[in-house]
Each structure stands twice: as C-alpha cells, then as structure tokens.
Amino acid sequence: MKSINFELQEHSLFSSQWSLLYCLKKNGSMTQKEMAEYLHVESPTITRTLLKLEESGHIKRQSGIDKRERVVSLTEKALTCFPSVDESVRRHERNMLCRLSVNEKQQLAALLEKIEYVEERR
Structure with a gap:
C-alpha cells in the first residue's frame, strides 16, 4: 500500500480514496451502503473517506x-482528473508486474480469476 500511496501522492489522494473514485467511475452513482457492500468495507470507514473526498471536491453526496x-x-473535478490518476495507478501496476516472469503472471491471473469467481458466488 505504501508504494501506491506514494504514486497517488502527486494527485493528493490515498489508495482508499482512489478505490472509491474508481468504484464510482465504474458503477456510476451509488449509495454509501452499496459502496460499502461492493468494496467489503465497514460503513464508518466509507463515511470518513467520502468526507475527505467531498472536502476536496471529488464527490458530492445527496439525499x-x-x-x-x-x-x-x-x-466534474473528479471526472477531469480521473484519466491522469488512472494512468499513475496503471504505471504502478506495470512496475509491480514487470518483476514477475511470464509464468508467474499467468498464475497470478488465474488466481485472481478464481478469487473473483468465488467472490461472485457469495
């Protein structure tokens, strides 16, 4: 987590904040409860993180x-900066993956697919 937070520092974000922004970009508007369930995070944690994102002008909350x-x-601020932040995260992921062999990357992909499959069935 430290390394992704370092990468996100240039955007004044932390990984927990990026997770919420990415979730909203991918899924569209959601309730706080839906976000907590989707990300498997406690509601108070979501609330604290959303408060910081609201203060920085990245999200808005409505009844x-x-x-x-x-x-x-x-x-609009979040939508404007999203491509730049996304590229920073992707660059970080590429840097992390370049340490793996082709075989290790295939194993990782298979394990992630298996986890996703198991998660969907819960």
Missing part, C-alpha cells in the same frame, strides 16, 4: 429516495 440514504456521485 436518496429514503431520507437516511446518501447517494454519492463524482464531480
């Missing part, structure tokens, strides 16, 4: 259908 529900969406 949902149920007054207790909060719907989270990306702001």
Whole structure:
C-alpha cells in the first residue's frame, strides 16, 4: 500500500480514496451502503473517506429516495482528473508486474480469476 500511496501522492489522494473514485467511475452513482457492500468495507470507514473526498471536491453526496440514504456521485473535478490518476495507478501496476516472469503472471491471473469467481458466488 505504501508504494501506491506514494504514486497517488502527486494527485493528493490515498489508495482508499482512489478505490472509491474508481468504484464510482465504474458503477456510476451509488449509495454509501452499496459502496460499502461492493468494496467489503465497514460503513464508518466509507463515511470518513467520502468526507475527505467531498472536502476536496471529488464527490458530492445527496439525499436518496429514503431520507437516511446518501447517494454519492463524482464531480466534474473528479471526472477531469480521473484519466491522469488512472494512468499513475496503471504505471504502478506495470512496475509491480514487470518483476514477475511470464509464468508467474499467468498464475497470478488465474488466481485472481478464481478469487473473483468465488467472490461472485457469495
């Protein structure tokens, strides 16, 4: 985590914040509860991270259908900076993967697919 946080430092973000931004970009607006369930993170943790993202102007939260529900969406600021942050993360991933042999990369891909499959079945 330290290395990805170092990479994200130039964007004034942490990995936990990037996870939420990426989740919203991929899935569109979501409630805080949906985000917590999707990312398997405790609701208080999501709330704290969203507060920081709201303060920095990356997300906005609005009341949902149920007054207790909060719907989270990306702001124009987040959408504008997303490609640059995404490229930093991808560069970091490439740097991490370049240490692996072709066989190790195949094994990793197979294990990640297996984990995803198991996760979907829960």
